[in-house]
Amino acid sequence: MRASELKKYLVSNINKIHIVLENTGFHDITERNGEIRCALPNMDNPTGVMIKLDESMYTSLFEIGYNGDFFGALEKVMDSDFKEVMDYIHNLLGLSRNGDGSTYDPLKELKMLQKGSHIDSEKSNNLYDSSYLNRFVSGVPASLIEEGISPQVIRKFNICVEPFRERIIFPHYDWIHNDKIVGIKGRTTQDLETMKLLNTPKYWNYIKGYRQNANLYGFNITKNNLNQSNMLIIFEAEKSVLKEYTYKQGKGCSVALGGHSISKPQVDFILKHTPINCEIILAFDKDVMTKEIEGEEYIRTEAQKFSPFRGVSYIWDKYDLLGKKDSPVDRGVKIWKYLLKWRKKFDAVK
Missing domain, CATH: 3.40.1360.10 (Dna Topoisomerase Vi A Subunit; Chain: A, domain 2)
Structure with missing residues (x-):
């Protein structure tokens, strides 16, 4: 699908825009007056992003000074080029590239899987050694215990803390190379009032470009x-x-x-x-x-x-x-x- 066709498809299926935003890390997404408003992945202002729900899909990322195209905004946030962003959206939504908005043929995909073909056209995640976690502190966060999560499970998943920035650290290991880390997500432990006072983002991605999808x-x-x-x-x-x-x-x-x-x-x-x-x-x-x-x-x-x-x-x-x-x-x-x-x-x- 060309960019103009993809915009028409997204505007006609607004829930798909929500899916793209959520999977890219945007949060606190709302709709009003023909616009989507939300927060950037590593920030906490729920009106920090504006997307016009028309075929222009004009987008503003107010806190980093971007104004322009929706796909350009994704390039900026994902640190990717245009082709990578288009591939990302098509793969995420299961869209074909023939311009008609149809989804991929699962029977064809299954046959390729059975042959052992690697059909993932998405750019691979970068792999990091587990020593990446040495910059954090091993421990059992009290807030997770209070939510009923056992210390044994916390240790099993190598959950860490970053005391100085008051974050719980969730390491994401690669689904194939299981000893390698591909993503690190930090979640603040500050209460809402402190977050607003210090302008602390709720989430923080430590590995830039991690593709969770x-x-x-x-x-x-x-x-x-x-x-x-x-x-x-x-x-x-x-x-x-x-x-x-x-x-x-x-x-x-x-x-x-x-x-x-x-x-x-x-x-x-x-x-x-x-x-x-x-x-x-x-x-x-x-x-x-x-x-x-x-x-x-x-x-x-x-x-x-x-x-x-x-x-x-x-x-x-x-x-x-x-x-x-x-x-x-x-x-x-x-x-x-x-x-x-x-x-x-x-x-x-x-």
Whole structure:
């Protein structure tokens, strides 16, 4: 798809713009008066970014002085060139390059996977030795303990802290080279009032250019449990994986996307690296279930990416057991087990 065609497609499917922004690290996304407003990945001003919802997609990144094209804004934030940004969006949304907005043919992709072909056209993540973590402090953050995450699981995932900047450090290991780090995400432990006073961003990416849609947080550990569990649970955030592992006493079977859109490279990887009888379970946050532009139809669209090659299901909070922005594991092990037991099986014909 050419840039002009892709803009028309995005403006006609505004939820896709949300997906691109969320997977690139933008947050606090809202719509008003024909615009999208949100915060930059490493900043905390919810109006720091403005995107016009017309075919120009004129974009301003106020805090870094950028004004111009939406794709140019992504180039700036991702430190990439135009071709890389176009490839990133097409791969993330599963779009073909023939200009008609159609998605990729999963049957063709599966045949390529079976032949052992490497079909991920996305630029690979840079690999770093585990000694990268030496700049941080090993420890068990009190805030994670307070959320019910066990010290054993915290150590298992090599969670660190950066005391000077008051951040919890989540290392992301490569999904193939499991001893190599590809991403480091820091989350502030400051309360909201202190964050506003000091202008502290909620999240910070320590490795520039990390492409989370070309990796799966936690797969380096979870891969060892798939044959026993016969399921792979896909959450949005790292802490959800840690909680699920805590509930399973270290024998979890989950990964995190860093958003709620499953990219083509992630689908391809999961199909190639999970047993044929492994059920794929989508466990998105409550707000994805309830948002007008997303909801169950959107979750089913994501589930369909794995059908008919794997059994697929998704968590659905029918009785409003979760808070507005809760992950399915946020209300304790009993509610999580209930939601997991009564998950909805995906049927292509509904």
